[in-house]
Amino acid sequence: MSRELLRVDNLALSIGNTCVTKHLDLRIEEGSCWGILGPNGAGKTTLLHALAGLHPADSGHISYQGMQLDGYSPKALARERGVLFQTELSGFPGTLFETVLAGRHPHLGHLGWESPEDLQQASRVIELTGLQGLEGRNTQTLSGGERQRMEIATLLTQQPHLALLDEPSNHLDPGQQIIMLQLLREHFAVAGHALLMVLHDCNLAIRFCDHLLLLKGDGQHLAGTTRELATPENLSWLYQHPVSLQQVDGNTCLHFR
Amino acid sequence: MPRHPLRKSLPLLSLLVLLAIGSLGVSLMTGSVSIPAADLWQLLWHDDGSVQYRIIHELRLPRTLSAFGVGGVLALAGVLMQALLRNPLADPYILGVSGGAAVAVLGAMLLGLPLAWHAPMAFAGALASILLLFALAHQGNWNTSRLLLTGVVLAAGWSALISFVLSLSPPMQLPGMLFWLMGDLGDALTPTLPLVVLLIGLILSLWLSPALNLALLGPQRAAALGVKIRRLHIFIYVLASLLTAAAVSIAGAIGFIGLIAPHMLRLLAGSDHRILIPGAALIGASLLVLADTAARTLIAPMQLPVGVLTALFGVPVFLLLLHKSYGERT
Numbered sequence: 001m002s003r004e005l006l007r008v009d010n011l012a013l014s015i016g017n018t019c020v021t022k023h024l025d026l027r028i029e030e031g032s033c034w035g036i037l038g039p040n041g042a043g044k045t046t047l048l049h050a051l052a053g054l055h056p057a058d059s060g061h062i063s064y065q066g067m068q069l070d071g072y073s074p075k076a077l078a079r080e081r082g083v084l085f086q087t088e089l090s091g092f093p094g095t096l097f098e099t100v101l102a103g104r105h106p107h108l109g110h111l112g113w114e115s116p117e118d119l120q121q122a123s124r125v126i127e128l129t130g131l132q133g134l135e136g137r138n139t140q141t142l143s144g145g146e147r148q149r150m151e152i153a154t155l156l157t158q159q160p161h162l163a164l165l166d167e168p169s170n171h172l173d174p175g176q177q178i179i180m181l182q183l184l185r186e187h188f189a190v191a192g193h194a195l196l197m198v199l200h201d202c203n204l205a206i207r208f209c210d211h212l213l214l215l216k217g218d219g220q221h222l223a224g225t226t227r228e229l230a231t232p233e234n235l236s237w238l239y240q241h242p243v244s245l246q247q248v249d250g251n252t253c254l255h256f257r
Numbered sequence: 258m259p260r261h262p263l264r265k266s267l268p269l270l271s272l273l274v275l276l277a278i279g280s281l282g283v284s285l286m287t288g289s290v291s292i293p294a295a296d297l298w299q300l301l302w303h304d305d306g307s308v309q310y311r312i313i314h315e316l317r318l319p320r321t322l323s324a325f326g327v328g329g330v331l332a333l334a335g336v337l338m339q340a341l342l343r344n345p346l347a348d349p350y351i352l353g354v355s356g357g358a359a360v361a362v363l364g365a366m367l368l369g370l371p372l373a374w375h376a377p378m379a380f381a382g383a384l385a386s387i388l389l390l391f392a393l394a395h396q397g398n399w400n401t402s403r404l405l406l407t408g409v410v411l412a413a414g415w416s417a418l419i420s421f422v423l424s425l426s427p428p429m430q431l432p433g434m435l436f437w438l439m440g441d442l443g444d445a446l447t448p449t450l451p452l453v454v455l456l457i458g459l460i461l462s463l464w465l466s467p468a469l470n471l472a473l474l475g476p477q478r479a480a481a482l483g484v485k486i487r488r489l490h491i492f493i494y495v496l497a498s499l500l501t502a503a504a505v506s507i508a509g510a511i512g513f514i515g516l517i518a519p520h521m522l523r524l525l526a527g528s529d530h531r532i533l534i535p536g537a538a539l540i541g542a543s544l545l546v547l548a549d550t551a552a553r554t555l556i557a558p559m560q561l562p563v564g565v566l567t568a569l570f571g572v573p574v575f576l577l578l579l580h581k582s583y584g585e586r587t
Contacts (some may be wrong), residue, residue: 114261
C-alpha cells in the first residue's frame with residue numbers, strides 16, 4: 001500500500017480570465033511519475049506553482065503527506081517539495097558549486113554552515129549530472145544545457161519528497177534529455193518520493209511517466225495512467241491537431257501529422 | 258571536493274582584520290603632529306599629560322573611529338541594496354535616501370539652524386524619503402523592479418530640490434553646503450553612534466545572510482527553497498535604508514564606499530553573504546579611515562571633504578574591478 005505524497009481536492013485555478021482548472025482532484029502516490037501535458041498557455045506552469053504553494057489557488061485544498069499546504073513553514077515545505085523553474089537567470093555572478101549547494105538550505109539550521117556531508121552531497125550530484133570540473137565556473141558563463149543540468153543538480157541536492165519540474169528537458173540535447181529524465185526517475189520515482197513534470201515532448205512523457213494530467217486550457221482536464229490516456233484521440237483533442245501512434249523498437253511513439 | 262566555505266575564507270578574513278587594525282594605526286599616527294608607532298600604544302592607554310595624548314584622544318581617535326563606523330555601515334548598506342535589487346551596481350544612495358537627507362540639511366543651513374540640528378535633520382529627511390518611497394512602491398504588488406524605478410525617480414526629484422536650494426543660498430553658505438553634499442567627517446567626533454550602528458547592522462545582516470544568498474538566485478527560487486521572500490525584501494529595504502540614513506546623517510553622502518567594498522570582496526571571496534558581509538564591512542571601514550586620513554593631511558592645514566577623495570579614488574578602482582570581473586567571466 002503506497003502513501004499519498006500530494007493530494008489535491010476540488011482545486012479551482014485561473015490566470016486573469018483564463019480558467020486553468022475548475023475541479024481538479026489528484027492523488028500523487030509515492031514512487032509515481034506524473035507528466036503534465038497541454039497546449040501553450042493552458043496554465044501548466046501556473047498549476048505547478050500552485051501545487052508548490054507559490055501561487056494562490058481560487059479554491060480547493062492541497063495537502064502534502066496529509067497536512068494542508070498552509071500548515072507548513074516555508075522551510076518545512078521546502079523539504080517536502082522542490083521546484084525546477086524554467087530558467088530565470090540571476091544577474092549576479094556566483095559559482096556553480098555555490099548554486100548547487102543552495103539546495104541544502106532547507107536542511108540547515110538558521111545560522112548553520114553546511115556540514116561536510118552537505119558538501120559531499122553537492123559534489124556527488126554534480127558528478128551525476130556530468131558537471132564535474134565546472135564547480136568553480138561563474139554560472140553566467142554556462143551554456144543553456146549546462147545551466148539546466150545545474151538546476152537539476154540543485155533539486156537533487158535539495159532531496160525533497162516530491163519534485164515538481166517545469167520542462168526539465170529544456171535546453172538539453174536529445175541524449176542528455178534521456179539521461180537527465182532517467183536520473184530524475186532513479187531519484188524520485190522510488191519509495192518515499194514522486195515526481196510531477198510539465199513536458200512538451202509527448203514521446204518523452206509516454207516513455208518516462210506512468211501517469212498523465214492533460215490540461216486543455218479551458219478548464220477541462222483528464223487525469224489517469226499513461227496507458228489509459230495516451231491515445232491518439234485524447235492527444236488530438238488536447239492539442240487540436242491530428243496525431244497517430246506508431247511502434248518503434250517496441251516503444252510507442254506519437255506522430256503529429 | 259571544494260573546501261568548506263568558512264575554512265576557505267578564514268585566511269582572507271584574518272587579513273582584513275589586520276588591514277583594519279593597520280588603517281586605524283596609520284590614521285592615529287598621521288597628522289600635523291606625527292606620532293611614532295612606538296609611542297602610540299603607550300599614548301592610547303596612559304595619560305601622560307602631553308599634547309600628543311590630547312591630540313589622540315580628543316581629535317584623532319574620535320574621528321578615526323567615526324570614519325571606521327561610517328565606512329563599515331556604508332559597505333553593509335551597499336551589500337544589502339545590491340542583494341535587494343539583485344544588481345551589483347546598486348549603491349546605498351540609489352533609492353534616494355541621501356537625497357532626502359540632503360534636502361533637509363541644506364534647508365536647515367539655509368534657515369540658519371545651529372550645527373547641532375544638522376544630523377537630526379538629515380536623519381529626519383532620510384526617514385521621510387524611506388517612508389515616501391515605501392508608500393509609493395507598496396501600492397498594489399511590491400516588487401523590486403518597481404521599487405528601483407520609483408526610487409531612482411525619487412532620487413532625481415531630490416537632486417532637483419538640492420539644486421533649487423543651492424541656487425537660493427547666499428554665497429557665504431555654499432562651501433558648507435558643498436562639504437556636506439560631498440561627505441565630510443570634520444564634525445564627526447562622537448564615534449559611539451556609528452560604531453553601535455555598525456555592530457547592530459552587522460549582527461542583523463549576518464542573521465539574514467543565508468536568506469540573502471538564496472535571494473540572489475531570484476525570488477521564485479528563494480521562495481521554493483524556503484525563504485519568505487516578500488518579508489525578506491521589506492526587511493532588507495528597511496535595514497539598508499536605516500543604515501544609509503545613519504551614515505548620511507553623521508557624515509553626509511560619502512560616495513563609492515558602498516559600491517567598491519562589496520565589489521572587492523566579491524572578487525576575492527565570491528558572493529556568499531556569510532563571508533561577504535563581515536569582509537565588506539572591514540574593507541569599507543578601512544578604506545574610509547585611510548581616505549579620511551588623506552583628506553585631513555594632503556593639503557594641510559586645509560582639509561578636503563573625504564567624499565572628494567573616495568570619488569577620486571573610487572572611479573578608477575571601480576573601473577579596474579569591473580574590467581577584472583569581466584575579464585574573468587570570459
